[in-house]
Amino acid sequence: MSTATTSFFEPASVTSSGRPVLHQAEVECHLLSSVDLETEPTTTATTTIDSLDFPALKSGLGILTTHRLLWLPSNATTDSSSPISIPLSSVTHIFSPNKSIKSMFHSPRIRFQVSMHSRSFVVTLVIRGKGDIDGFLTKFWDCWRGRAWEIGNDSGGGSSSGSVPASGSVSGGGLYSSDGSVRLVGVSGILRKEQEKWESTDKSLQEAFHDLNALMRKAKEMVILAEKMRQKLLSGSSSQSSSGNDEEMGSKEEMQDWLLSVGIVSPVTKESAGAMYHQQLSRQLADFVRIPLEKAGGMINLIDIYCLFNRARGTELISPEDLLQACSLWEKFDVPVMLRKFDSGVKVIQNKSHSDEEVFARIKNLVSKPEALRSGITASDAAMTLGIAPAMAKEHLLTAESKGLLCRDISPDGFCFFINLFPEINSDDIHMVKDHGIYSLWIKSW
Structure with a gap:
């Protein structure tokens, strides 16, 4: 990575298929194609940033996660730019979009303030491709406010506001209730009862969703714990392979297979990837098949991969057509795997190094x-x-x-x-x- 880039941003790691390497508990939220990163000339008490000093980051892939904003070059083989990341924790302000008439004739822009490496500057995302700009901006706000990188310090939610006090008992059919307020009768009384009913329902829904969010947080913590245990077992099995007996190694492999059933932490979905769904699904599939191919001797049936991949994705299942289209896109990417069809019609996935x-x-x-x-x-x-x-x-x-x-x-x-x-x-x-x-x-x- 160039010195100019590292002076502004942090480097980002990618897999062999061009997918970003995510941190623990990090989940992809939205993707945009053909994104430029620009900056505005900024002068502070200590530093002056000129737009000419800013590295040229043009027509890349913008990926928003719960922890970072990533920019990946569109073609890693020909583009000299390197992947960069902007931690959402370094974002100090997100500007409201400009709704002027002039902005209607230009590419949509999203501006936000960043404080990194002892300097503060404004970064502008210029979206030149097609995509859900409003959806991306909404997700940007939600991820920045959600502060998922501080999940360890997340405390339990407070009590729900807006609770309705219980109405007092009405004395003997008079015009006043027990608390001295005037009783509402007729149409007004019916409307008041309906309002109280809706407020009570809203309170119940808030409590239910609070419990659901707590359950989701616990599930995410279990996924993180399972991944840590799997990595520890993998490192332990490599160091103790010579001294451990067959029974112990077999139990470790069984435990690893069980932990693998937890699945992919951040599966590519149509909601997050949009028009780039099949492209990103193809790259994620290329990363996923690496371990099954090693276990299968360098070649595996496409049907087996379909079952394994859907099992790992959990509820985010894909269709056979999506799998075939994702495999067919490997020819356009520099990935180490390929789709092969035998003369009998059987389709398999194999390593390119397979001879x-x-x-x-x-x-x-x-x-x-x-x-x-x-x-x-x-x-x-x-x-x-x-x-x-x-x-x-x-x-x-x-x-x-x-x-x-x-x-x-x-x-x-x-x-x-x-x-x-x-x-x-x-x-x-x-x-x-x-x-x-x-x-x-x-x-x-x-």
Whole structure:
């Protein structure tokens, strides 16, 4: 990051797919595309800030979270700018939007005062793309006032205001109540009773939502606690892998799988991402599949990813069409994963570093063994050798067959694959057996 940028803002970390790395308990709230960051010339008692000193941050992605305002370059590979963050705790004032006639002919702007690195200056967000500007500004105000970064110091809510005192008992049908006020009768009395009923309902709703907010806070604390426990287990398992026994390691892995079911803390939603929903969903999916791919040997069925991803998102489920569209966008991004479709129609997700030649070499080594030369191999045999699911192993075997490496035998027991011996048979003398090669080994195995 350039010195000019660090003198104004804090750096922000991103994943390999370009998604921001969030802090604990931090949640994305809104996104805007094509956002410029500008500043106004400011003179204080100690410093003078000129707009020329401000780094050029043009046409980036603006992400509002509960803790920070992030700006990410639109194309990390060609843009020299680096991701930056503005903590909401450093925002001292948010200016009201300008509603003049002149502003109608310019890009919408959001101005706010920032105090960072012993200097105070005004930052302007220039929104040149399409998006819900009013919704972003409302979320900006809510996150700034909510002060989620101080959640540890959050005290319990006070009692609800606006409670209605109980009406006194009415004496013997007179015109005055027990507290001396005039009784309302007729239409006025009916309206007063309706008002009291609505006020009582409003009070009940406030108490109910207060309990719901308390429950949500507790749930968020449990998610944070589970994530801390998972990270501690991961660090502990790597340091104690040599000394720990198999039973202890198995219990740790079971605990990690249970903690993973807590899910994604800040899933991308249509409400927060807007028009960039599929783009941001694609980047988040690329980050999510990294661990399942490592466990599955570098390739996993698309259906399995659909189930795992929706399980991690909790109530924010996505449709199969959304998943396919998110995977298809990987071609436009510099991510380490890709969507692949086999000739049989099966779709899988695999690492870009995955090599079919390496897989074919291992399969050829397997079918060249004496017992495999006599009886062949099945998808289960290949799955045990490659360390992948039998369904994926079958697709690799069928692909190897299409390349001419294997031959297939179909029997009532299913598919059985053998090494392809036909390239080593001399067409001029089919009875001649070479002293070396696979064909010679096959003859000797009988």
